[in-house]
Amino acid sequence: MIKNGEIVKKNGEIKIMKRNKKKLWTISIILLILLPIMSMPIIAIEKSVIFDMPCSVVIGDELFIGGMASVGNTVDIAIEGVVIPELNDVELDEFGAFRVLIDTVATYSPGSLKRQRPVKIEAFINRARGVGTIGPDEDNDGSTLILMVQGGLIVELSTNMVNRSDSFVISGDAPGSRQLEVLTISPRGGEAGKYGIRENTGTNYTGITYDKVSVSRTDHTYSKEFHVSDTAYTGTYFVVVLSYGIDGVYGDTDRSNIIGAINQKYNNPNLRSMSQDHILSLILGASINSTVSDDLSMVMRLAVKAPKSYAVRLDPIEDVVVGELLTVTGTSDKKEGSEIIITVEGPIGEQLMPTMVRVENGKFSATFDTDYALMGKYTVVADDGEGNTDEATVNLIPVPTPSPMVTVTPTESTPTPATPSFETIFAIAGLLAVAYLLRRRQ
Structure with missing residues (x-):
């Protein structure tokens, strides 16, 4: 081992070897940091998608499709097993979130979104097959169900x-x-x-x-x-x-x-x-x-x-028995002699003959024959021909049926025997006792 400051002869040259303490310390620190990390197990992150969207959508509204992906850069979204261009390669943001709006009644929208029924929505992370039907060998990374419901008014x-x-x-x-x-x-x-x-x-x-x-x-x-x-x-x-x-x-x-x-x-x-x-x-x-x-x-x-005053106004009409005359009266602020048409319409298109009357002293009157009219509720309309009308209703009712007379037959009363009083009973008992004593003496 070469010591610090040791003289070494190599290839005819003499060198004094010195160690770089700073470099050795740096290498030592890096090794101390990396060794624990290198000894840790490698953890694989599982691909998954969690949807965040409403559970029901009204047909005709926009459908919001959103959620979070655990990994990846894009997701393909399939509606009932089909990926349309608008839902192909939807980009994920920096947090793995995605969101997209679909018009449920647009021409590009799948037919499954235009009927009242449950619809399955699936997501596929980093899918490369593009637009079209999901293959039988493809497994989704997340799915959800929504209910398409009919609109109202x-x-x-x-x-x-x-x-x-x-x-x-x-x-x-x-x-x-x-x-x-x-x-x-x-x-x-x-x-x-x-x-x-x-x-x-x-x-x-x-x-x-x-x-x-x-x-x-x-x-x-x-x-x-x-x-x-x-x-x-x-x-x-x-x-x-x-x-x-x-x-x-x-x-x-x-x-x-x-x-x-x-x-x-x-x-x-x-x-x-x-x-x-x-x-x-x-x-x-x-x-x-x-x-x-x-x-x-x-x-x-x-x-x-018409505001403030009525050019034509009908009086209330009481019920009329079928076969009797129907009389319609009213008032008008139109000039004397002005014409007013009176119509009477009833059930199932029944209509009495229209009548034209004239205003006299601010009033008018008309009569209608009801001999062959149907029973029911009728609408009476007075029309002056200049946009002023009024309506009233009248009921044509059946002829009243007379109530049958009830004859009361007198009956002879049978006298009821009187109930004997206490005194009578006592007297009878006494007589019986006397009769009994007389019989014993005999």
Whole structure:
């Protein structure tokens, strides 16, 4: 062993050997640090993915897919065994987290997200096979189940009655919908002259208005204010709120606009000449009442009145027996001699003959024959032809059946024997005792 300061002769040269104490100390310290580490066992981190996402999603909403991966740089996410391009090679952040949003009704979205059912979602770390179906030899690194649920529609009117020149609000909740369509139908049907609920109807018909209302993506709520013109026809309007289904079209048509769906299904019908009820039947027939439909719809009623005073007002009508005359009376602030049409409509389309009357001294009156009318509830409408109407109801009831007379037959009463009193019993007992004594003496 060479000692420090020792003289060494090598290859004809004489050298004095010195040790570098600093270098030796450095090597010693490194060895002291590495030896314990080198003796530790190597631990392999298992690949795993933990999902963090909702347990249910409304069809039509966005699906949030998120979670944490224990290792790796990317994950492939499969929905019901299929990896779509939007879910291929999803990058992990520095903490191993991933998050992605999928539109459940987009064209790229799997069909399994568009039906009400449980859906399996799997994750594969650093998968190299790309887009497509997961192979039978591939095992996922984590999975979860979510439930796809059908959306709904809730509609509320701020009021059931509104005056001309006033406003009302339609609001509610529509989970699963991005946009709603709102129609109002005048009491006069498709053609209401200048007396629709507003002048700019959004359709080719003065009696039908059309609007679109957006639905919030965060809480599914919606709200829209509607203004009623000062010339709106008074009476009861239908307010129809619709939402097409997850296929993006109404009923069995290929139209996402309800007016277009009606035109396609019924070959461009002339709504202008149709009644309020007829138009409503076509709207529902092209949407929710179609044989193949997942559309949503709500129908509300809104009464539009003239403010301050009524140009036409009906008096209350008492029940009328079928066969007797139905008398309708009312008042009007229209000028003397103005014409008012009175209609009476009953169950299953029953209608009495309409009558036109004239205003006399601020009043009007009409009579109707009910000999062949059906029993039931009837709606009476007074219409001045200028957008002012009023409604009343009357019940046609059957002829009262006379109650049968009850004859009371008198019956002879049989006298009931009197019950002997205590004194009588005592006297009889005494007589029996005397008779007994007399018999013994004999």
